[in-house]
Amino acid sequence: MMLDYIRKQLAGPDSFLITVTTLDDMFERSGVIAVDQIGIVIDARETAICLPWSAILEIEIED
Known part of the structure; x- marks a missing residue:
């Protein structure tokens, strides 16, 4: 499950970037602050953005 994978990545020493596609917008190369x-x-975009899972269509983890 994506939630578990992102939690494991957050617990690790390395940071990672994701691209999130929602119903209305795309947030490219974004850092993850928290998940639940x-x-x-x-x-x-220099802002903390809270997105509910129901609004997210796709999450791509950047290399």
Whole structure:
């Protein structure tokens, strides 16, 4: 499950970037601040953005 994978990545020593596609927008090369059962908080466009899981269509983890 994506939630478990992102939690494991956050617990690790390395940071990672993701691209999030929602119903209304795309947030490219965003940092992950927090995740829980309700949604994800990302650092995009110099702003912390809270997205509920129901609004997310796709998450791509950047290399």
